[in-house]
Amino acid sequence: ETGVTQSPTHLIKTRGQQVTLRCSSQSGHNTVSWYQQALGQGPQFIFQYYREEENGRGNFPPRFSGLQFPNYSSELNVNALELDDSALYLCASSSGTVPYGYTFGSGTRLTVV
């Protein structure tokens, strides 16, 4: 089975720009979550999608938005980038079978300058 793949692996953007990060879920997984990990910190939950609907959101402003597609792949969009948005963005998928763990991708390293 394939794991979770994220693209791109690295990205540099200018403050004020918009960015789209992509995630392909592990085969058979219908739930996807996104996390932001600042340097030296644990990952922070952004939001989660289940069967194309958002079903949980962390303490992030509305300029962080997402989509999940019928094939369960997902996008994270961030508008009006700020310097503090520089971080590793992680995507995780799960099958929804209780109890379940998440499979994480290797992340996208976003640098905002």
Next chain:
Amino acid sequence: DAKTTQPPSMDCAEGRAANLPCNHSTISGNEYVYWYRQIHSQGPQYIIHGLKNNETNEMASLIITEDRKSSTLILPHATLRDTAVYYCIVRVAAGGKLIFGQGTELSVKP
């Protein structure tokens, strides 16, 4: 906020058992204990989870105290490749976010 407390760092000699403690004194009856680890610049990797019984898999063992207020992750024969940040997380089984704390940075030394 994370519902777990872990020591910030630990050292272990290669080939010896690594015992990583975690306190979760406010755990609810329907919450599981999950362990993940994160090797530098990679995504977190699932290790093991349990509810109240001790669990073992090919990677590690999980010992949960009878009152479920603490647990210990055991890597029986640590190798240099086990050097990573280890996160202990409590969460309900049926969905919901993972709340990561600071984790324990384990350094396995030759």
